[in-house]
Amino acid sequence: xxxxxxxxxxxxxxGKSTLIGRLLYDTNSVLDDQLxxxxxxxxxxxxxxxxxxxxxxxxxxxxxxxxxxDVAYKYFQTTRRKFIIAxxxxxxxxxxxxxxxxxxxxxxxxxxxxRKGVIEQTKRHSFLAKLLSIKKVLVCVxxxxxVDYNEQVFEDIKADYExxxxxxxxxxxxxxxxxxxxxxxxxxxxxxxxWHKGNALLDYLETIEFQxxxxxxxxxxxxxxxxxxxxxxxxxxxxxxxxxxxxxxxxGEKVLILPSGVQSTIERIEINQQIFEEAEDGQSVIVHxxxxxxxxxxxxxxxxxxxxxxxxxxxxxxxxxxxxxxxTTQQYLLQHHSQTVKIKVSEVLFKYDVNTQEQHYGTEIGxxxxxxxxxxxxxxxxxxxxxxxxxxxxxxxxxxxxxITVGAITIENVA
Amino acid sequence: MDxxxxxxxxxxxxxxxxxxxxxxxxxxxxxxxDSITLVHxxxxxxxxxxxxxxxxxxxxxxxxxxxxxxxxxxxxxLGEKLIVGYVQDSIDQGKVVEQTGKNASRNALQTVTxxxxxxxxxxxxxxxxxxxxxxxxxxxxxxxxxxxEFGQWDPKRQRPELWNILNGRIHKGENVRVxxxxxxTELDVWNYIKRENIALPSIYFSHQREVxxxxxxxxxxxxxxxxxxxxxxxxxxxxxxxxGDMTCTAAVDSEAVALDDIIEEIRSSTISERGARIDxxxxxxxxxxxxxxxxx
Numbered sequence: 001x002x003x004x005x006x007x008x009x010x011x012x013x014x015g016k017s018t019l020i021g022r023l024l025y026d027t028n029s030v031l032d033d034q035l036x037x038x039x040x041x042x043x044x045x046x047x048x049x050x051x052x053x054x055x056x057x058x059x060x061x062x063x064x065x066x067x068x069x070d071v072a073y074k075y076f077q078t079t080r081r082k083f084i085i086a087x088x089x090x091x092x093x094x095x096x097x098x099x100x101x102x103x104x105x106x107x108x109x110x111x112x113x114x115r116k117g118v119i120e121q122t123k124r125h126s127f128l129a130k131l132l133s134i135k136k137v138l139v140c141v142x143x144x145x146x147v148d149y150n151e152q153v154f155e156d157i158k159a160d161y162e163x164x165x166x167x168x169x170x171x172x173x174x175x176x177x178x179x180x181x182x183x184x185x186x187x188x189x190x191x192x193x194x195w196h197k198g199n200a201l202l203d204y205l206e207t208i209e210f211q212x213x214x215x216x217x218x219x220x221x222x223x224x225x226x227x228x229x230x231x232x233x234x235x236x237x238x239x240x241x242x243x244x245x246x247x248x249x250x251x252g253e254k255v256l257i258l259p260s261g262v263q264s265t266i267e268r269i270e271i272n273q274q275i276f277e278e279a280e281d282g283q284s285v286i287v288h289x290x291x292x293x294x295x296x297x298x299x300x301x302x303x304x305x306x307x308x309x310x311x312x313x314x315x316x317x318x319x320x321x322x323x324x325x326x327x328t329t330q331q332y333l334l335q336h337h338s339q340t341v342k343i344k345v346s347e348v349l350f351k352y353d354v355n356t357q358e359q360h361y362g363t364e365i366g367x368x369x370x371x372x373x374x375x376x377x378x379x380x381x382x383x384x385x386x387x388x389x390x391x392x393x394x395x396x397x398x399x400x401x402x403x404i405t406v407g408a409i410t411i412e413n414v415a
Numbered sequence: 416m417d418x419x420x421x422x423x424x425x426x427x428x429x430x431x432x433x434x435x436x437x438x439x440x441x442x443x444x445x446x447x448x449d450s451i452t453l454v455h456x457x458x459x460x461x462x463x464x465x466x467x468x469x470x471x472x473x474x475x476x477x478x479x480x481x482x483x484x485x486x487x488x489x490x491x492x493l494g495e496k497l498i499v500g501y502v503q504d505s506i507d508q509g510k511v512v513e514q515t516g517k518n519a520s521r522n523a524l525q526t527v528t529x530x531x532x533x534x535x536x537x538x539x540x541x542x543x544x545x546x547x548x549x550x551x552x553x554x555x556x557x558x559x560x561x562x563x564e565f566g567q568w569d570p571k572r573q574r575p576e577l578w579n580i581l582n583g584r585i586h587k588g589e590n591v592r593v594x595x596x597x598x599x600t601e602l603d604v605w606n607y608i609k610r611e612n613i614a615l616p617s618i619y620f621s622h623q624r625e626v627x628x629x630x631x632x633x634x635x636x637x638x639x640x641x642x643x644x645x646x647x648x649x650x651x652x653x654x655x656x657x658x659g660d661m662t663c664t665a666a667v668d669s670e671a672v673a674l675d676d677i678i679e680e681i682r683s684s685t686i687s688e689r690g691a692r693i694d695x696x697x698x699x700x701x702x703x704x705x706x707x708x709x710x711x
Contacts, residue, residue: 003418031687059555059570060700070573072554073547075600082418084598096575100557103577224431227464234463241460243428243579272459282416284427284460297435321575335580338435396580403584405575 001077004210007086007101009129010111011121015142017057017068019111019180020087023202026187029076069094071101080206090121095128095368096321099408102128106210107136109201114147114177118160124354126161127370130168131317131410133390135210137165137173140201145179149192167357174208176201217389218306219246219281220382222337223299227286239270239286240295242338245391249287250278254304257295258382263304265290298339300382308382308392313415315349318365318373322399322406325366326373332406334377336395342378343397349373374415386410419607422599423456428579429558429595430460433540434467436583437591440540441498443529444470446482447658448615449544449596452604454489455613456595468542469496473529475521476503477639477660485616500532517641518629520662526710530566533590540583540591548600549688552703558597564588566709601688602681609674619677621654621669632665656681657688 008016024030057063059070068089076083086101102108108129112122129137139161147153154177165173176185177196184190185200199207227239253266268288269276279285287301295301302308320326326345334343350359351371365371386393390410397407416424430453433440442457444450457466472486490497502524505511510531511524533541547554557573559581574582583591596604608615625636628647634640640662642648653666654677671677681688702710 001418003421032685033687057551059552060703061571069571070555072551073598074554075548075598077600097573100575100577104579224428225434225461225467227461229464231463237463241431243424273462280416282421282424284424284431333584335582337580338432391578394578394580396575396577396582398582398584400584403582403586405577405582408575408577 001080001082002211003082003084004107004205004208005084005086005105006107006109006205007071007088007098007105007134008109008111009088009098009102009125010090010142011113011116011119012067012090014090014111014113015180016090016111017087019109019140019142019178019186019201020074020085022180022183022186023085024074024076026183027076027078027202067091070097073101078202078206083205092121092124092368095124095319098125099128099132099319099321102132102134103408105134107138107205107208108134109138109140111140111142112157112161114141114143114153114157117157118164120355122161123164123357126164126168126170127352127354127357128319130170131319131370133386133410135172136208137170138204139173139175141175141177142180144177144184144190144193145182149177149179149184149190151177151193151195154196174198174204176204217246217384218303219244219249220308220384220389220392221245221249221287221301222339223295223297223301224338225297226295238292239288240301241284241286242301243284244279244281246389247281248278248303255289255301256304256307257293258300258302258308258310259380260294260299261310262293264293300337300339302382308384308389309414310380310382311414312378312380313346313374313376314381314383314385314411315372315374315413315415316395316409316411318371318397318407318409320365320367320369320371320407322404323367324399324406325364326407331400333398333400334375334381334395334409335398336381336383337392339381340398341381344376345373346376347374372412373409375409383411385413387412419603419610422596422603423459423607425579425598426453426456426595427460429581429593430457430542432581432583433542433593434461436581437540439537440468440542440593441471441533441536441538442466442468442542443544444472444486444497445544445658446472446478446486446616447544448604448608448619449546451489451613451615452607453542453544453595454493455611458493466493466495469498471498471500471532471536471538471541473500473525473532474502475525475660475662476501477521477637477662479616479618479635479655479658479661481616481618482658485614489614498532498536500528500535502528504528505531519641521660522663523705525660526566526705526708530709533566538590539585540593542593542595544596545594546599546601546604547594547597550702552700552706556594556597556706558594559583560592560594561585562590562592562709566590568592568706568709570703570707602678605674605678605681609678616658618655618658621652621672621676623650624653624666625650626653626666629665633668634665635661637661 088098088101225241270286349372384392626633654669
């Protein structure tokens with residue numbers, strides 16, 4: 001069985017939390033004592049039914065205000081698949097929390113209010129989906145009960161979104177008309193929308209293919225930790241611990257250590273103190289090399305046949321999270337896997353208008369803005385551009401004064 | 416990779432990030448199944464080397480004896496360092512006042528002992544076995560969760576946490592709580608325990624025990640539990656689904672003697688794991704409030 005991680009996004013009051021509540025409730029994933037707690041809290045919808053949003057609004061401030069401030073993770077499983085849902089806030093001021101949830105998702109479910117259609121937050125979230133290269137997009141046109149389950153309303157919104165998707169270059173978009181409140185097309189196929197020939201939401205979630213074929217760019221192995229027991233019997237043991245990105249790491253392969261550029265060969269792969277010939281994508285392993293080389297945390301081992309770039313300047317898209325705008329005169333830290341280096345933003349190329357996707361020049365990048373920048377770093381970074389090898393084309397920006405994560409970047413090209 | 420392989424690889428990755436990013440981390444060990452699973456994952460992350468952190472137990476003094484003997488045996492087998500912070504010491508030093516009455520519990524007091532222990536040893540990161548599926552405030556927490564110098568969690572000001580890039584940079588005095596099994600469910604933990612053949616304290620399995628009815632739940636009879644003529648006392652087949660200290664963990668009726676029985680019991684249960692935790696039932700926001708105070 002595999003795990004599908006997905007995020008629900010949409011504007012405030014589009015019914016994200018209600019949709020998740022409905023999904024959990026109708027798959028019997030809500031247990032008696034949790035239901036009892038909900039009933040005790042006594043939050044009701046206008047029609048007197050229990051407010052299912054309370055299942056995910058885990059903070060007191062959220063329940064008081066009836067809004068989602070930060071991502072809540074919910075877990076459920078069916079006979080076909082395990083699911084991790086990130087219920088993300090819709091308010092623009094909590095975009096950084098939405099991005100936190102989206103960055104680890106295989107699928108983004110974008111909710112659109114049938115009465116309002118495609119609005120600015122829809123565009124913002126779709127833009128972020130593109131930026132974070134989320135593999136699949138599902139548009140759920142919600143509150144169909146408020147528009148008499150009218151097919152034309154759904155078709156019009158779908159046509160609008162198709163234009164947006166084409167503009168953004170989003171592929172793999174699917175559409176389902178739903179009413180989270182009434183349970184239409186969530187777990188059960190809606191009789192009130194028999195015109196919709198596709199799956200209900202749960203069927204869709206259970207069956208979509210989201211494992212995209214891996215690129216032929218080989219693998220990357222950022223070293224997290226050096227295992228050195230230094231005991232009498234393991235005096236010479238020196239293993240490099242990390243998690244494999246990509247596939248094809250195997251014994252006997254010629255490798256480069258970056259940034260030094262020193263060459264070596266994979267001598268042994270260990271998982272749980274057992275020896276393996278090959279390591280898979282995503283596995284946490286220990287690698288041994290054939291000769292004594294100087295490697296520490298922050299170095300990256302790559303296949304000599306498919307090395308990464310190793311550069312000190314590049315262009316990247318950036319999503320900014322801090323109240324203080326990006327400052328091109330200030331030093332920041334860039335964390336790329338296990339490596340942290342000093343950087344400066346040498347140039348702000350432009351800022352995107354989230355609504356129109358136009359590029360604006362000569363402006364600064366402030367809270368919740370998305371833009372494109374040039375970065376200069378103090379040391380070489382072994383990166384790939386996002387389009388070639390997404391897992392190795394991303395990094396976070398930290399303000400060294402506050403230690404807060406102020407931005408996220410995806411590397412677009414070598415400068 | 417199977418989903419358990421995926422969860423395992425993710426947890427090992429997180430443990431190694433702790434080792435790489437912090438000067439003086441610790442693993443909070445309660446003797447419960449989640450922290451025992453963490454120890455197993457730490458072996459996978461760091462063997463044949465030593466753990467780059469000690470195990471830290473915050474001892475309320477109201478433990479199940481089975482948990483303590485299990486703990487000591489595990490430490491002896493591991494050859495790793497154990498540090499114990501005693502709630503009794505905090506009481507003796509006058510830092511906390513013990514609750515009185517029939518429902519007295521030291522659960523709330525252990526936060527003070529935990530924060531004192533962190534300060535005494537200067538820990539900059541504390542690894543815990545909390546899971547997001549346990550409780551709705553925990554469902555909101557980051558994998559690297561920053562606490563201020565008073566140990567407080569500020570849920571409205573959590574750092575963005577993108578992809579698997581974990582930012583552990585902090586100022587002096589602050590510390591980070593780290594949750595490697597955030598994405599595991601209760602059932603995942605049990606399936607993993609079975610797959611990996613991990614040993615657990617005997618109280619997780621069905622056994623005969625003297626129990627006292629308190630607020631609709633069966634509590635293990637213990638010398639420090641006030642029992643009088645008005646109490647209903649029984650001798651029943653029970654097990655513990657979650658193990659905290661004896662005053663805050665209720666027993667469940669169970670005949671489950673093997674891991675397969677337990678997995679089946681949880682699969683068909685209509686009550687959540689923390690339904691047997693008295694500490695969570697105080698109010699709607701009981702966990703959030705305790706976390707803000709510094710609870711893990």
